[in-house]
Amino acid sequence: MNIFYPTVNIKEKYQDKIVVEVPEVYELMQIASSLTGTFKNDPNLIKSSSSYYQDFRNHFQEFENHDLVLKLNKAFEENPYGNNQHAIRMLSLGLDIDNQNSLIDNGFININPATKYFLSTSVFFPSLNTNLIEDFAKKSNFKDFYKEHKGYYSKLINNYNELCDFKGMQTWLEKKFTSKYQSYRIIFSPLTGGFHSTTSFPNSDRSMDQTFMFVSAPRENIANLSPKEFETASSLSSRIVFTEIDHNYVNPVTDQFLNELDEAMDDYKNWNGQNGGSYPSKYSTFNEYMTWGVFNLYALDTYSEENMDTIIQYPTDFITENRKFIRFREFNQELIRLYESKDKPKIEELYEPIFEWMRKEYETSN
Template sequence: MKSQIKKITLLLLIILSIKSFSQRNLKIELSENYELGNIILALTNYGRTDPWDVQKIPPYYNEIISYFEPVKNHPLLDSVNYSRKDWEKFLGFRTDFYAFSFDKNGNLKRDYPFNSFGPKEVDKNLELINDFVKKSNYRNFYNQHKNFYNQLMSNYKKYYYIDKSFSFLDKFAPNLKQKSNSNYVIAISPLVGGQNCHRDINSLTTVDFPNIGEDLILGKMEENISSRIVDNHSIFTEMDHGYVNPISEKYSELISKNFDLKKWDNKSGYLGINSFNEYMTWAVYDIFISDNFSKEKTDSISNIYWKQNATRGFIAQNLFSKKLIELHNKNKSKQLEDLYFPMLKWCKKVENKISQPKLLNSDTKNFITLKNNVVELHFSEPMQKSKIIDLVLIKFENGKQTQNRQNLKIENPIWSEDGRNVNFKITSEFEQYAISFYVWNSSNGLYSKNDILLNPQSYILIKK
């Protein structure tokens, strides 16, 4: 009798998941208003020089620079020339364009009160924006590129495994509160390089604002499956907030008692439950790719993003993800909500061992000269004795950092018995350079005995 009840319950959950998936109103958009915001940011001095926040993939990016050359000195571009420290304004300016459209006179107007981050930078600059639109003939540029935009929207769903992603999430973490007439929109632009976000526009509409990969932009749909899996993270880890966050809200008190922000988070900017949710969304991504793709393709991908998340302040993402994967693999029929109690119990148990190792001899102001080209590193706690250390040398000129880089692989470095010190030889043509120990796309890294990555901001300055 009990087994029959379990089977019936499971069948009902599957039916609910299928119903939720089939009734979801999904739309991929590359709208005229949203792309306007992205193009404006791309034309600012920050957009032109920062290597991350604006993607500069030709030929589209080059066409933008060429077409808008006559208005490169428009006052709007100075007014919205945000920097990394102004990320809320930068991201808010880009995202809030979603709440606007063009009226019959060709002026941008606000349609509804959606505000993504607080600062109302679009409203503040609306007069300048409308002037820019007319003087640059922006709408003509958008119309000229409609075929390109339509191709991106058409290919997006397949390239990013959207159906597969929703099918997995609806089964693993069903959101039974989701309304059958809810709308889910993915707003895309070839210019978005980072700072993705997930927002509820109103009670029925949720929009994700991800970046999109170079292969999709260039129409290389099937050439590199691993690249597609890597790119999938940009939308999946936004989509699954819609599944993770409602579960976390149910257990918010339990999370606050078992997840100490001071121990798990190093200035990520995500407060309280939001930091936990970020850990969880990435761990669910790791389960998704491990369940749906071959191990040889996914192990290094997870490792790369564990390291990248450490740069964002989530210093123990690797430990968190490994534990959730372990709990999931013990019984794959369990849903995510079933794993919250054991996961949080584990968080409380291990968090006193979480500390991010530091480089004790890291001097970020003064250049040193090596003796016999030997680098000596001293760590704040015992480290795993890696047989391979990946480095990146960053060239300096007149004491200032340049874009010139050199990657090195150090084999068989000499470790002290306690793992607190290591030395190795290094040679470089650079007269002045920094040695950084964070190579984002490498599966190697300097980890403590407790399996926490060395602070990714660690570096030393060298001169000949």
């Protein structure tokens, strides 16, 4: 048991539930981060095509040189997708903000003090920067902005729940994997671009696990979609969340096949054309292949046959061409073939045959 591994206190409102939310301090930190030059210059970090973005710019742009924003930008400069980003997303959930703009530890997350001590010079801990955050919130009238947009947040939350069958996802994943999680928290900001992440933590006595998906907002207008358009929109929003959720199921299975993975993927750069990027290893590259592949298996079992080609083609094209996972089309085709030929088994039963195919594919193409 790693004493440096954080634990969480799962509140009743989250236990055995799937909750979609825009937490207040989380949104405060996303707003401050979105004012940094690093975020403004990266469309993967910030979504600038919404009316909410314009409201954000109009309200907060004069605070671009606030000390909090400058400190965040310095933290992001080396790697905006690294530990600072993950720490800010996760640890902001442990703070509430009162009407006097004072931050309050809500007791959600337990971190060994030694972890903060050793990482405080290299990682941005919100709880160690409360004065800066409170000053930014007060001077920018953040509370007023958040309150004015609560109806907008609620609309997007409702849209997520309409577009995505979260309970169906959980049921399917627990049927296809042995992992179980007692709580899903799906957390988004309307400002978030395409950079999504996920993690999970046990509760204090390690009897339950809570998983967190940090994602972008769903489609804003869905009321007038035809049934076919709605199903396609549903698949697009579902893919965003699903490929984060299922990392919490896929990664533990991959951990059981590390030797097989090492043999099957001789060089991850033959599968990953990102030229570095966020997946600089066999393990991270394969898990991304598998999480997107598993979504397509879920899609096969979930959506109508009429729309199936379109629903599977879009994520397949996106991860192959945009994300540069250059062999995903062939990988996905083989994964689907194996899944159907084996009468749709648990996913772990597909690992050895997909590794065998990968070895042959590598030998054939070289």
